[in-house]
Amino acid sequence: MARPYNAFAGGDVGRIEALSDGIFAFAATLLVVDFHTPEAADMHSEAQLLAALSASAPRLIPWLMSLMTLGIFWIGQQTQLNLLERSNRDLSWLHLVFLAVVTALPFTTRLLADFLTYRTAFLVYWANIFLIGACLYATWSYAERAKLIREDAHGETSRAVKRRIVIAQSLYAVGALAGLVSVPVGIAFIILIQLNYAAAPRLPFLWRL
Amino acid sequence: MARPYNAFAGGDVGRIEALSDGIFAFAATLLVVDFHTPEAADMHSEAQLLAALSASAPRLIPWLMSLMTLGIFWIGQQTQLNLLERSNRDLSWLHLVFLAVVTALPFTTRLLADFLTYRTAFLVYWANIFLIGACLYATWSYAERAKLIREDAHGETSRAVKRRIVIAQSLYAVGALAGLVSVPVGIAFIILIQLNYAAAPRLPFLWRL
Amino acid sequence: MARPYNAFAGGDVGRIEALSDGIFAFAATLLVVDFHTPEAADMHSEAQLLAALSASAPRLIPWLMSLMTLGIFWIGQQTQLNLLERSNRDLSWLHLVFLAVVTALPFTTRLLADFLTYRTAFLVYWANIFLIGACLYATWSYAERAKLIREDAHGETSRAVKRRIVIAQSLYAVGALAGLVSVPVGIAFIILIQLNYAAAPRLPFLWRL
Amino acid sequence: MARPYNAFAGGDVGRIEALSDGIFAFAATLLVVDFHTPEAADMHSEAQLLAALSASAPRLIPWLMSLMTLGIFWIGQQTQLNLLERSNRDLSWLHLVFLAVVTALPFTTRLLADFLTYRTAFLVYWANIFLIGACLYATWSYAERAKLIREDAHGETSRAVKRRIVIAQSLYAVGALAGLVSVPVGIAFIILIQLNYAAAPRLPFLWRL
DSSP: OOOOGGGTSOOOHHHHHHHHHHHHHHHHHHGGGGOOOOOGGGOOSHHHHHHHHHHTGGGHHHHHHHHHHHHHHHHHHHHHHHTBSOOOHHHHHHHHHHHHHHHTHHHHHHHHHHTTTOHHHHHHHHHHHHHHHHHHHHHHHHHHHTTOBOGGGTTHHHHHHHHHHHHHHHHHHHHHHHHHHOHHHHHHHHHHHHHHHHHOOOOHHHHHO | OOOOGGGTSOOOHHHHHHHHHHHHHHHHHHGGGGOOOOOGGGOOSHHHHHHHHHHTGGGHHHHHHHHHHHHHHHHHHHHHHHTBSOOOHHHHHHHHHHHHHHHTHHHHHHHHHHTTTOHHHHHHHHHHHHHHHHHHHHHHHHHHHTTOBOGGGTTHHHHHHHHHHHHHHHHHHHHHHHHHHOHHHHHHHHHHHHHHHHHOOOOHHHHHO | OOOOGGGTSOOOHHHHHHHHHHHHHHHHHHGGGGOOOOOGGGOOSHHHHHHHHHHTGGGHHHHHHHHHHHHHHHHHHHHHHHTBSOOOHHHHHHHHHHHHHHHTHHHHHHHHHHTTTOHHHHHHHHHHHHHHHHHHHHHHHHHHHTTOBOGGGTTHHHHHHHHHHHHHHHHHHHHHHHHHHOHHHHHHHHHHHHHHHHHOOOOHHHHHO | OOOOGGGTSOOOHHHHHHHHHHHHHHHHHHGGGGOOOOOGGGOOSHHHHHHHHHHTGGGHHHHHHHHHHHHHHHHHHHHHHHTBSOOOHHHHHHHHHHHHHHHTHHHHHHHHHHTTTOHHHHHHHHHHHHHHHHHHHHHHHHHHHTTOBOGGGTTHHHHHHHHHHHHHHHHHHHHHHHHHHOHHHHHHHHHHHHHHHHHOOOOHHHHHO
16 A cells, blocks of 8 residues: 655654744844935935834834734744654644744835824734744643644643633733724733743733733 | 866755755745835725735745745755765756745746736746746756766656656646736646645545656 | 733844844945035036045045944844843844844934034934944843843853943943044044944953953 | 953854754755746736746746855865864854855846846846855855864865865856857856856766866
């Protein structure tokens, strides 16, 4: 009987890591491409240049959000991969779906920067965060079910990985609801959530999240 | 007698892997650059923005096709590289040709997105998939002939690697023929083939493909 | 009691290296995207093309500055990472902040190239160098405080790492002050500092910097 | 006495490799960004689209040249790095200069594609190849002088590395001279040289080059 190709395809954790590093690196660098410099022909003084730069300062907000989003999920995925015993082709594909949703972030960031007061742009951005989180949950629960995770990652560690994603996504969803009422409030809420995850303050309650 | 340079040049499998990860990562991220946000000056309401975004939704189709194409061939090449005992400069060059054809994908994707109903654009896109597959077949048959593959990869495994490519490319060719009659049917057919390879459903017949 | 996620998240030095290589590689290559070729329709002779190319030669100055900036900090961060015993999630985040500031360099480079005689553009560029340096100082002093550095990197080596950054940033600050008086002088001064760090001439005084 | 920073900075061959893979991968993928799709509004039939695509077919020539240039020097640098015993900060900087010249290739390629019949564009392109080769010669002769290469790489192997670069650059220089008379002849000559290095035919004379 013929040996099925799928029995030996994929399965290299190191390659998933390397591909992920490339994608996160490009996505982060690509964000800056959307910062356009003022037209040189329109600028006639230092004051004009400064004014033009200040006028595009609000674009910094989605930029910082996206840098934090990339950082949070880069570390989140890294933590999962470090807990894997091995991979297989199905898990590789789930990580490819995760990465595909990550590559959409430069677009949703630009959309939010161009339409910073529009609920539509804000919800598309939130949907991107939600999908990244949902994929990361899927990769872990598949890895656990398929017995691809390390012996010591079962039980408490596995529950912490899943709890982390569920709590974070619940908070983001509250931010999305707040954004339905007022987009600036929604954005501020999401930034606060991200700062909490990035800075991980040693406050007893927040550290547990 | 002088030692020929070609006797010791190239030959590092790890470097081929790292270069490939960079190229696949960048090609995947580059696909999103083609999603343009609507002109801010033209949008005056949420409804207008939503309508403008919906109008460019068909671009999602070639995007998803190309993400799957990249995923399928990234895993396909990875599987081959994992089965290598070592490399040499000729095999490195064959992989460089394979990667060169992969870098063309962002262009053919954009062409198809811009001309989604044109047979010309569809056939150019299919030709890209065909060339990637043909190169991947060439890397393997050269590696086997030059005795660069692992002991246990000869015989059944090697036949599975080649059978996989031949069957997939035959299916894509049927999709190309269908596209000659109707481009939407051709695109739908190719997407179904790709979903099969990405999801690898456990149906006895499809799993064997 | 539940196991806190933050106790086992992040902490992989190899992944920081790989992400950094991707970001520095992409930022360096992106710099060239700002070199526009002359409009083909406007050129009617070799002399015209040569004149058009010469006219944009001043853009080479910020380009070379930024290539040196990237090189200096790529080696600076690499040296730190080589001296680490291990990492943790807080140090990973500090390196992510460092990398985020690095990704801004293609923008500040373009701004300086577009407004080569403007103090505003020059100071924004200097601020970018300053922030990269400040982050690199922060990563090291945190790593030392959190006992993440190698046994033999304490004491003299650690002092050399910090002294290096402080002296370099002091020199850049002098360059920034010079630029307040005359932007060309400020740029020339910064280029000389960078050439010193890149070429590391074996002059007793400069080698110690 | 204070420990000089330069005594322990840089020196990681693996990091040079990873940075190089990122830069070559990005430069190769970036080449395709210059292929513009025809304006959708201007195309009204398959024939028009096919004609528009054919009209930009000459751009394929510099594209293929640059892919081969990248491949040749990626393998050339890889071969050198494989022969290193270790690195130091000076050698790291020489490789950074080499990589900086590589990042210029997408620009010189675009220039040649836009001005395919101009001697100026052709000579700028050739100058880029020449500088990449000169840097690669410099990295090796420095590495040899500074005793950074492996024991078994001295003597015959080292001479082969240097002879390779000198002969190749001599051939490219002949191509440049031919281009002074006729640009198409110069381009054809360089492509033939590159095909020889890429394909490495087993002809006794050419294999020795």
